[in-house]
Amino acid sequence: MHGTQVHDTQQPVISVRNLWKVFGPKAARVPGSAELGALSRRELLDRTGCTAAVRDIDFDVAAGEVFVVMGLSGSGKSTLVRCLTRLIEPTAGEVVFEGEDILTAGPKRLRDLRRNKFSMVFQHFGLLPHRTVVDNVSYGLEIRGVSKAERTKRAGEVIELVGLDGYGGSYPDQLSGGMQQRVGLARALAGDPDVLLFDEPFSALDPLIRRDMQSEVIRLHHEVGKTMVFVTHDLSEALKLGDRILIMRDGALVQIGTGDELVAAPADDYVRDFVRDVPRSHVLTLKWIMRPKRDDDPLDGPELGPDVVVREATRSVLAAEKPVKVVKDGELLGIVGDEEILSVIAGGSDS
Numbered sequence: 001m002h003g004t005q006v007h008d009t010q011q012p013v014i015s016v017r018n019l020w021k022v023f024g025p026k027a028a029r030v031p032g033s034a035e036l037g038a039l040s041r042r043e044l045l046d047r048t049g050c051t052a053a054v055r056d057i058d059f060d061v062a063a064g065e066v067f068v069v070m071g072l073s074g075s076g077k078s079t080l081v082r083c084l085t086r087l088i089e090p091t092a093g094e095v096v097f098e099g100e101d102i103l104t105a106g107p108k109r110l111r112d113l114r115r116n117k118f119s120m121v122f123q124h125f126g127l128l129p130h131r132t133v134v135d136n137v138s139y140g141l142e143i144r145g146v147s148k149a150e151r152t153k154r155a156g157e158v159i160e161l162v163g164l165d166g167y168g169g170s171y172p173d174q175l176s177g178g179m180q181q182r183v184g185l186a187r188a189l190a191g192d193p194d195v196l197l198f199d200e201p202f203s204a205l206d207p208l209i210r211r212d213m214q215s216e217v218i219r220l221h222h223e224v225g226k227t228m229v230f231v232t233h234d235l236s237e238a239l240k241l242g243d244r245i246l247i248m249r250d251g252a253l254v255q256i257g258t259g260d261e262l263v264a265a266p267a268d269d270y271v272r273d274f275v276r277d278v279p280r281s282h283v284l285t286l287k288w289i290m291r292p293k294r295d296d297d298p299l300d301g302p303e304l305g306p307d308v309v310v311r312e313a314t315r316s317v318l319a320a321e322k323p324v325k326v327v328k329d330g331e332l333l334g335i336v337g338d339e340e341i342l343s344v345i346a347g348g349s350d351s
């Protein structure tokens with residue numbers, strides 16, 4: 001596992017420990033049993049009639065982080081994010097949100113948390129067809145008892161934020177799919193939640209619109225800085241959006257890491273398969289390709305940081321007459337010359 005905390009001095013916003021969700025008869029016996037817990041998905045189903053959709057998962061999400069959950073269809077991604085707010089009731093484990101154990105929250109507290117702290121954006125936008133954009137966006141505020149004047153003002157702000165200025169009076173069926181999902185985003189932002197949860201929000205959109213919406217999420221993240229948990233089965237989406245990516249297979253966690261960690265050091269063949277077609281020079285950073293300094297290296301070449309992406313360093317490394325020094329806080333970490341760069345670009349550096 002290659003976890004990196006983004007803001008490791010702060011308490012995580014969400015902390016998940018030993019989380020299980022088992023569907024089926026007498027599900028609760030599975031997490032406690034070393035024997036049942038060790039069975040494959042198929043064996044467990046045959047023996048007990050149960051499916052372990054989430055198996056003993058641990059992770060932390062840091063404040064302001066975009067945390068992506070990725071895996072093939074059926075790997076347990078949706079179940080995992082739904083367990084975070086108990087839209088699906090976990091079978092065992094711990095979910096701590098801002099220091100509070102969610103699994104012991106009573107119904108009223110849970111309702112408060114869902115209304116005020118979390119917002120979810122789904123693949124199917126779930127807009128109310130007979131309500132205008134403004135009324136869809138402000139619906140959650142209405143339920144909270146916010147006055148009409150105040151919620152209309154807030155709706156106007158978030159509608160502008162997602163780029164739908166001028167469409168407040170439209171009805172959902174007058175908007176394209178991409179615009180409807182913008183309404184979904186605005187609705188999620190309206191209540192100013194601490195965490196936005198996205199479950200494959202753009203899967204139903206065509207590729208160009210999808211790309212726009214990904215950029216939109218990145219822009220919104222810069223503007224509002226919210227913590228985000230984002231489910232996708234699409235690696236390029238995961239790499240584009242995620243500060244860190246959790247990869248699931250058959251309910252279990254396979255690897256957590258930054259995009260460059262997954263590409264440079266996949267934990268197993270499942271992850272290796274996922275990242276196989278990623279252009280390595282777009283994702284790897286110099287720290288993954290540098291070599292140790294040799295005695296005959298001239299040390300008066302240019303300097304670059306270890307986190308510079310190879311693609312961005314290529315031109316300066318190839319143009320320099322001396323090898324490039326990879327330096328952080330004044331310390332020489334390694335050397336990158338033409339050879340190291342070219343082996344990545346040629347796709348040969350499968351280290």
Ligand SMILES: Nc1ncnc2c1ncn2[C@@H]1O[C@H](COP(=O)(O)OP(=O)(O)OP(=O)(O)O)[C@@H](O)[C@H]1O
Pocket residue numbers: 023024051052053071072073074075076077078079080233
């Ligand atoms: N209510 C349920 N009852 C029984 N099994 C379920 C239930 N919900 C999900 N599962 C099973 O749990 C496993 C994980 O499902 P989940 O929907 O979380 O996966 P996913 O990775 O989100 O897949 P997809 O990308 O297709 O939505 C699957 O095997 C699924 O069949």
